[in-house]
Amino acid sequence: MSKLRYALFAGCTPKGSTPELMMATMAVAEKLGIELVELEAASCCGASHLQDFDDFLSVVLNARNLCYAEKEGLDMVTVCNTCQLNVAGANLRLKSDSKLKNSVNEKLAEVGLNYTGSVQVKHFLYAILEDYGLDNLAEQVVKPLREMNIAPFYGCHNIRPTDIAQDSNGGESPYMPTSLDNLIIALGGNSIDYESKNKCCGFHADLQAPHTSHALTGKALLDAKDNNADYMVTPCPLCHLNFDTQQKNAAKAAGREIGLPVLHLPQIIGLALGIEPKKLGLDKHVIDTQLA
Amino acid sequence: MSVEIRKYDVVIVGAGLAGCAAARECQMAGLKTVVLTKVHPLRSHSGAAQGGINAALNEADTTSHEFDTVKGSDYLGDQDAIELMCQKAPETIRWLEKMGAVFSRNEDGSIAQRPFGGQSQPRACFAKDRTGLICLQTIYEQAHRAGVEFLDEWYVGDLVYDNATSKVNGVVACNLRDTQFAIFNAKVVMFATGGYGRTYKINSNAHANTGDGLSIVARHGLPLEDMEFVQFHPSGLAGSGVLMSEAARGEGGHLLNSNGERFMSKYAPEKMELASRDVVSRGIEREIMEGRGVGEKKDAVYLDVRHLGEEKIMERLPELRDLALAFLGQDMAKEPIMIRATAHYSMGGIPTDINCHVKKNPTETVTGFYAAGECACVSVHGANRLGANSVLEAVLFGRHAGENIVKDIEAIAMVDVDESSADKFMKEVDWVIATNGSERVPALRAYLQETMTENAGVFRDEARLAKQKEIIKEIRKRYQNIRIDDSSRLFNTDMQEAIELGHMIDYAAFIVEGALARKESRGAQYREDYQSRDDANFLYHTYATMDGEGNISLDKGAVSIGKFQPEARTY
Amino acid sequence: MSTTRTLRFRVFRFNAETDYLPAYKIYDLEVDEHELMLDVLDKIKWTKDGSFSYRRSCRHGICGSCAIKVNGKSIIACKDNVFELADLFETDELIIEPSRTERAVKDLIVDKKDFWSKYDAVKPYLVAEIDEHPVKENLVTPEDAELINEADQCIQCGVCYYACPAVEVNPDFIGPAALAKAARFTTDVRDDAKLDRLEIVNELGKGIWDCVKCYECATACPKGVDPIGKITTLHNQTFEEDMAEDNVATRHAVGFKHAIARHGLLDETEIVRYSEGTFGMVKHIGVGLDMMRAGKVVMPWNMHNSKNLDEVKKLIKSSSTTTFKGK
Numbered sequence A: 001m002s003k004l005r006y007a008l009f010a011g012c013t014p015k016g017s018t019p020e021l022m023m024a025t026m027a028v029a030e031k032l033g034i035e036l037v038e039l040e041a042a043s044c045c046g047a048s049h050l051q052d053f054d055d056f057l058s059v060v061l062n063a064r065n066l067c068y069a070e071k072e073g074l075d076m077v078t079v080c081n082t083c084q085l086n087v088a089g090a091n092l093r094l095k096s097d098s099k100l101k102n103s104v105n106e107k108l109a110e111v112g113l114n115y116t117g118s119v120q121v122k123h124f125l126y127a128i129l130e131d132y133g134l135d136n137l138a139e140q141v142v143k144p145l146r147e148m149n150i151a152p153f154y155g156c157h158n159i160r161p162t163d164i165a166q167d168s169n170g171g172e173s174p175y176m177p178t179s180l181d182n183l184i185i186a187l188g189g190n191s192i193d194y195e196s197k198n199k200c201c202g203f204h205a206d207l208q209a210p211h212t213s214h215a216l217t218g219k220a221l222l223d224a225k226d227n228n229a230d231y232m233v234t235p236c237p238l239c240h241l242n243f244d245t246q247q248k249n250a251a252k253a254a255g256r257e258i259g260l261p262v263l264h265l266p267q268i269i270g271l272a273l274g275i276e277p278k279k280l281g282l283d284k285h286v287i288d289t290q291l292a
Numbered sequence B: 001m002s003v004e005i006r007k008y009d010v011v012i013v014g015a016g017l018a019g020c021a022a023a024r025e026c027q028m029a030g031l032k033t034v035v036l037t038k039v040h041p042l043r044s045h046s047g048a049a050q051g052g053i054n055a056a057l058n059e060a061d062t063t064s065h066e067f068d069t070v071k072g073s074d075y076l077g078d079q080d081a082i083e084l085m086c087q088k089a090p091e092t093i094r095w096l097e098k099m100g101a102v103f104s105r106n107e108d109g110s111i112a113q114r115p116f117g118g119q120s121q122p123r124a125c126f127a128k129d130r131t132g133l134i135c136l137q138t139i140y141e142q143a144h145r146a147g148v149e150f151l152d153e154w155y156v157g158d159l160v161y162d163n164a165t166s167k168v169n170g171v172v173a174c175n176l177r178d179t180q181f182a183i184f185n186a187k188v189v190m191f192a193t194g195g196y197g198r199t200y201k202i203n204s205n206a207h208a209n210t211g212d213g214l215s216i217v218a219r220h221g222l223p224l225e226d227m228e229f230v231q232f233h234p235s236g237l238a239g240s241g242v243l244m245s246e247a248a249r250g251e252g253g254h255l256l257n258s259n260g261e262r263f264m265s266k267y268a269p270e271k272m273e274l275a276s277r278d279v280v281s282r283g284i285e286r287e288i289m290e291g292r293g294v295g296e297k298k299d300a301v302y303l304d305v306r307h308l309g310e311e312k313i314m315e316r317l318p319e320l321r322d323l324a325l326a327f328l329g330q331d332m333a334k335e336p337i338m339i340r341a342t343a344h345y346s347m348g349g350i351p352t353d354i355n356c357h358v359k360k361n362p363t364e365t366v367t368g369f370y371a372a373g374e375c376a377c378v379s380v381h382g383a384n385r386l387g388a389n390s391v392l393e394a395v396l397f398g399r400h401a402g403e404n405i406v407k408d409i410e411a412i413a414m415v416d417v418d419e420s421s422a423d424k425f426m427k428e429v430d431w432v433i434a435t436n437g438s439e440r441v442p443a444l445r446a447y448l449q450e451t452m453t454e455n456a457g458v459f460r461d462e463a464r465l466a467k468q469k470e471i472i473k474e475i476r477k478r479y480q481n482i483r484i485d486d487s488s489r490l491f492n493t494d495m496q497e498a499i500e501l502g503h504m505i506d507y508a509a510f511i512v513e514g515a516l517a518r519k520e521s522r523g524a525q526y527r528e529d530y531q532s533r534d535d536a537n538f539l540y541h542t543y544a545t546m547d548g549e550g551n552i553s554l555d556k557g558a559v560s561i562g563k564f565q566p567e568a569r570t571y
Numbered sequence C: 001m002s003t004t005r006t007l008r009f010r011v012f013r014f015n016a017e018t019d020y021l022p023a024y025k026i027y028d029l030e031v032d033e034h035e036l037m038l039d040v041l042d043k044i045k046w047t048k049d050g051s052f053s054y055r056r057s058c059r060h061g062i063c064g065s066c067a068i069k070v071n072g073k074s075i076i077a078c079k080d081n082v083f084e085l086a087d088l089f090e091t092d093e094l095i096i097e098p099s100r101t102e103r104a105v106k107d108l109i110v111d112k113k114d115f116w117s118k119y120d121a122v123k124p125y126l127v128a129e130i131d132e133h134p135v136k137e138n139l140v141t142p143e144d145a146e147l148i149n150e151a152d153q154c155i156q157c158g159v160c161y162y163a164c165p166a167v168e169v170n171p172d173f174i175g176p177a178a179l180a181k182a183a184r185f186t187t188d189v190r191d192d193a194k195l196d197r198l199e200i201v202n203e204l205g206k207g208i209w210d211c212v213k214c215y216e217c218a219t220a221c222p223k224g225v226d227p228i229g230k231i232t233t234l235h236n237q238t239f240e241e242d243m244a245e246d247n248v249a250t251r252h253a254v255g256f257k258h259a260i261a262r263h264g265l266l267d268e269t270e271i272v273r274y275s276e277g278t279f280g281m282v283k284h285i286g287v288g289l290d291m292m293r294a295g296k297v298v299m300p301w302n303m304h305n306s307k308n309l310d311e312v313k314k315l316i317k318s319s320s321t322t323t324f325k326g327k
């Protein structure tokens, strides 16, 4: 296999409040021999909120982000579901709406850029699944996660809306997603089946509607826990923020103790590959992972 | 059990286009108005209309709209009513538009129009292929805004009719949620209960279209008019009968048989696929009968729209594409789809004069009783209705009924009624729930539908109709011996289906009796034993009444002829 | 030849008058490849148990009566093919339930009062002086008509509403269907009540700011209404029309622009402070300390910027389409 290379759209949260995700992503990529070229010029994707205030601006900024991947001639990889939604979503809109593309390019011309629509955007999970291959990955496992019951939590924006998922994430079904389950199995772990795995964590209403957010966070965590999960794993740092840093609030809303450690996708890969827990940032969680 | 008696000025039964339009007029005039409907108003079958609503938006086209309608009706339409409809049509469309309807538009912002079968001009205004939904939504919304009281999931089972004074004083209804009965006592009652296509096996109608209103009226000895005229739409999806709007042909779709021939060239060389519905339906059924059908059972023909291109199909016919995908797994952008004729529209119904007053015989009306929409026969469609004329009729005459109610009501007395008025319907319901025979309602209904399609369908003759008359008698007898599973009083849909079957049996008998007596072919009625129209003997409206045993007697009503004298009808 | 399969259906049965708890009854049925879920319901009612109750009318996806859930998927029964559902869930056994079990009255029939009260809340009708006898229509360009079109296809089936997690945990949330309805009218050039409606949908705790952006509604809607897209339209119109109140929700949306203009990237502490206001930060102190302890907080002096930040600044200047004054 020729070496896999991608442009990495790191996103704000991995560079901010979930530094462990960034650490684990880089460590895993290195171990697997995947080259991630970080787009240092990239700006925030807008997090599905900027569009509420100024939809056009949010498309323009993401078109600029895409231009940098086009310049590198590399497909783009994201490590956050919401980055995926916004960047891949802008890509899809621009590819299918020539009028929008023209007016966006008019703006980009002012800074000497031009969007062509030549790159794909996919979440790291699907880069591993589709390009690296689960069989390949399984071969690299040195510490199978045999003892661990892991609840996969997919996070909305990797699987919905369907048109973006079809275009960029291998058409994963929003009703019967399987990628994370398969990945957990490939790593030797037990993947837990539970109703909430493709539901919403509530993150995007955290500030505006905290009750809603906490209630959803608590529901999903408890559902996983009640189905005997030892850990939850998610490909999305925003889901992670809610599950980890807001877990106490969620427990309050649910009126029950929770205490479920939540891992990032590359962290479980890293553990199975035998990477040292500290290098995966497993000590940087609010809810103790007992692994670091 | 005690029965609540509620008092209103106006009680309207049915919340489709006709009912909502009337209700809004009454409410705006300050009358205390209630609308009763067995499904939520927005679930009424008006919402299913796809293709369009006719109006001569260019005034110069009005006479031609009248002529097309008269010709389409095979000269059985009443020309005074047709004239009123065609003249008021443009105002009606624009009124809908002003109330919020989102019609498809021309570049200059005016309302766009498309060609439709049997029309000399493109005159169907439309909202993609979801015209009915948009119109129903709009009228309901504005009626709701005006403050009309809607009671949904209330089933009306009887009319409070005083035979001696020929006056209607209300209706008897039951709340489907808890089977509680109530009498809605009012000065005026209006029926807008929709069509009766469910009596056929292959049909395009909703489950709710069981023609209740017709049988309720007929059980009081009041007449029904022209019931033999049932329109078979050329393009129902094979198997289910679900409609593929005429818009598919209006936009340029072709019909092909198993040899790949555009067979309509044999039956309507000039208009081809856009000939009147009865002509196209017979063409399709003839091809199937003669062995040139397609599909596993060779019981369908192809409708091919591929040459329109995917873009136009998505722009103009998105709903149709979805339907063929869901029901047949066929994508009309990529392959021809399978269709066949489907029972679609009821030309006959409760006879009314041009101002929507229900008639008790060919010349006299009932006091305090109105009807409009598909359940009524005013008659603008005569023996065959033109596509896109019935949404128009429902809106226009619904509103017209409302306006007439407002005009008349001061002179109409409020006659108080007592609880005993509810006895008949309550007994009927109690009997259905309690009776413990051996016949099953779904099987009996299927038997009625299959035999009606076979014996009183697109092609008819004396022998088959006579046979069907006997079959209906048999079914009527077997109905006395039914049993249902649900004995509860909470959303008893089992009971509802049984009551509805009772209605279907009653009005099916009218269809057969009328068809038998009409020894001619006219519009939708095609008699293989009398293949031509016979104006000398049959240019009249059938008025039929039923006695307590279900026997039907026939009478004749005059046809109003105006500008257009009957002549041969070719396409 | 058409193929058939025998499938097992586990069906929610309940009568609110007589039953304390629902029961799931099993029916094994032979189903053919063209059959839709509604055919299955009809078969159960017509051949197994006549007392089985559900709503349906048009049977072809236009009346909105037959919303149910199958294996948790919110659908209208007359649109989803049975084989496809079985294949989707990789199973021979489908679970049929009402749209919301808590609101079941009888079997699959739910009390939809909650749904209709939300519908009523957004003034679901064109507000305009209506010319009762017009001789000319309003002129509306095809483009303007097209803007309304998608939202106008809604059949009020409630599939999105009963799929919405925010509705489930916050009964006051207006929800996707009614918000799409509101947008249908706020985008109509003929409507006079745009501002009233925007005010209604902006109420915190009920309106557009309570959406968690899960896209369940857009995924479930059988008519392509894309309710979340319409919610975004309402968000945008709120700012365009200067109807945005100065509160945590609006500041949060606007805050992204400020953050990006400053660093290219988001300063997560700053966005919380900007949205909540300095006093509002108090309630986040607990979580903030937890995060600090875990090494999750980037100190202002460590916050770094995107490369070529000047480009971002320039684009923000040239491409902004709205401003925020904050009422």
Ligand SMILES: Cc1cc2nc3c(=O)[nH]c(=O)nc-3n(C[C@H](O)[C@H](O)[C@H](O)COP(=O)(O)OP(=O)(O)OC[C@H]3O[C@@H](n4cnc5c(N)ncnc54)[C@H](O)[C@@H]3O)c2cc1C
Residues within 6 Å of the ligand: B013, B014, B015, B016, B017, B018, B019, B036, B037, B038, B039, B040, B041, B044, B045, B046, B047, B048, B049, B050, B051, B052, B053, B054, B131, B132, B154, B155, B156, B157, B192, B193, B194, B195, B204, B205, B206, B208, B212, B213, B243, B245, B344, B345, B372, B373, B374, B375, B387, B388, B389, B390, B391, B392, B394
């Ligand atoms: C699939 C289809 C497509 C069509 N397309 C077109 C088209 O493109 N153009 C066109 O012009 N026409 C079309 N038509 C015909 C047209 O839609 C109807 O004729 C018209 O909408 C009828 O309106 P209505 O108000 O009379 O009745 P409906 O809309 O059928 O309403 C009947 C009302 O009566 C109520 N009701 C009935 N019985 C009872 C009872 N016992 N108790 C309480 N309430 C009761 C129902 O709940 C309902 O509210 C189409 C018809 C079908 C079936």
Ligand code: SF4
Residues within 6 Å of the ligand: C160, C163, C164, C165, C166, C167, C175, C176, C210, C211, C212, C213, C214, C215, C216, C217, C218, C227, C228, C231
């Ligand atoms: S996107 Fe918003 S409205 Fe739609 S289902 Fe999710 S929370 Fe509800």
Ligand code: SF4
Residues within 6 Å of the ligand: C153, C154, C155, C156, C157, C158, C159, C160, C161, C176, C177, C180, C220, C221, C222, C223, C224, C225, C226, C227
């Ligand atoms: S938006 Fe879609 S899912 Fe929601 S009620 Fe309307 S048609 Fe149904």
Ligand code: FES
Residues within 6 Å of the ligand: C055, C056, C057, C058, C059, C060, C061, C062, C063, C064, C065, C066, C067, C076, C077, C078, C079
């Ligand atoms: S029965 Fe009308 S939408 Fe399903």
